[in-house]
Amino acid sequence: MAASVDQASLFSEDPPEPTKTDESPPESSATPTPPSPVRVRTARRSAGVQPADVSEEVMAVAGSLPGQLWLGTSSWTFPGWTGLVWGGQYADAKLSKEGLAAYSRHPLLRTVSLDRAFYRPLSVSQYAHYAAQVPEHFRFVVKAPSLVADAQVRSENGRGMTLNPAFLNADLAVREFVAPALEGLGPKTGALVFQISPLPHQLLSRIPEIIDGIGVMLAALPSLSSVAPDGLVAVEVRDAEFLSSSNGPLLVRMLREARAFNPTTYCLGLHAKMPPIEDQLPILRALWPGPLVCRWNLHRRHGAYGYETAKQSYEPFDRIVDPDLETRHALARVIAGTTGAKQASYVTINNKAEGSAPLSILELAKSLKMD
Template sequence: MQDDLFGTDAALPQPSSAPPRKAKGVLPAPATETLRVLAQSLPLSLRMGVSTWSYPGWEGLVWDGAYDASVLSRTGLTALSQHPLMRTVCVDRSFWRPLSVEQYAKMAAQVPPDFRFVVKCPNVVTDAMVRSEEGKGQQRNRAFLNASLAVEQFVTPALQGLGDKLGVLVYQLSPLPWDLLCKSQQLFDQLGLVLAATRQALQHAPHVIVAVEVRDPLLLEDGFAQVLKAHNATMCLGLHGKMPPIEQQLPILRKLWPSPFVCRWNLNHCFGPFGYADAQEKHQPFNELRTPDPHTRSVLASTIRGITQAGQTAFVTISNDAEGCAPQSIQSLAEQLQRLNS
């Protein structure tokens, strides 16, 4: 039987039988004393958050009641940012299409000054293939790793719209065709041009972290670490079925030390490299940990502890597909950190 992750003063939330609210605003779930104390035990240099936020199943965990997903998508950020453990969020939808300055500004207006955003680069820049709706590569993408396009459609709008609330820019490279993987140095040279242009565009915003996430294990090599280090960037630790377990990715981070820590826990390894649909089916309505992964959580907690104790910043965002309920995964990770520090 699953333990109550919110302590003895809060029961496991159940889906409401009431119809979703049609109100424009979204109210946060009341924060328990357990949550407030837990948040105070965490290092200030650690920011944890979810990957997207439009989930009605978080009723009682993040939201005070039942809301339609469309309402949560538009106005749920304010309530989310009031959760004691949520100090960042990953904007995933920017991966599918570029967002405007105005869209970013609307997000920034919903959160307090200390909140920070992790934003993904549009796949028109980071995917070497033009893909069908089913995800199958159809032809080569001529805009792949185009430095000018990256600045124009990603860096500049995010920076102008989010301002000081921009925390991390993530370039997630989609799985690459074999001929590009065989020419890794050429790939890293091209990536270096993107990172150089990014840093130039961020010259007045040195607080922004630039991170690169890969989906091909073959890219976890010295050349990858070298290009990141040369351009003051770091690796985004991608916990996903396409990548090795967390402990097998840490050697690259050691090569980059000292550097900030960025991690996106996207998909439980038990579902394999193409298991998003299976994870979604098993985990809905995303209100409990149905596929707990204590090993990954333990190694991640130890890594965060070591990095933050050394004075480095850490951003960790978690998807429902990691264990079934991102807010509860975040609380479990916080509890693990609390035990390590006690």
């Protein structure tokens, strides 16, 4: 397949065949040699977290994926993943402290989303601690702190209280997010995601100003390329008004202009507060060619505020409960087109998307292999 793909074929029903990047990938995006299956052991209490056995099917699927694709989950601290990711029964506290190394040995899990960074900025040493636990091919997806990405100061239950005076503050974005992430993660920096939280009602009429403010902030960020060759910046929104006929072109123009400073794209936020994936794709088409960042967070059946309902329905997250074939197949077409054009693709999936993030990743990867 040619290195360039036109907009019409990128998201078509019959996607172009992905380039066999596992045969001759760029140096910065080389497909790793999958690790050998690890035998499950009955570990002594002093032993660390052990990875699960990996089947031949999973190894074959992982080996077929392009080198520019990083698949992973939102966090890794779920005891219910025993047999899928973990080789034994472990408490969530132990997985939080020691599970990342075992997680990163799974051949399909080449990234993870550090969602905790949204709630409180992480330090250089915290980022470095994570980076030291994973192999060289691993890349992190990191959410920008709410300090700069949320227009409101919120109470502990998430209710907006007052406007946030630090919203989109460029100096804080660099000092509290991008600089420590780059220094701590180094070349393992993947996608730095500015998730713009739902705006208060009084700001929804001022979205063009918000878009301009995002652009000013992105222009102030340091260059990623010298430290993180696979690093990029993505902007995710949680208000459909950003994609309207009047605001959508402004968003696209701002993201295109930000590419003068860093690889930049729109993050597909697959969440019931946003339109379905098909209705978000026009933004990516307008930005083509470019990388893909997708965060598949919540099944639409639970509604915009259905995280707790989904959690109760899906725990312990050991099986797919609500298969979302339409979203999965649409996402597979986008990945195939993007990686086929040798563009980086970062895709993370939450347990609340279908019931079990590791199994959703496996089914998505199998869809790619079939294509």
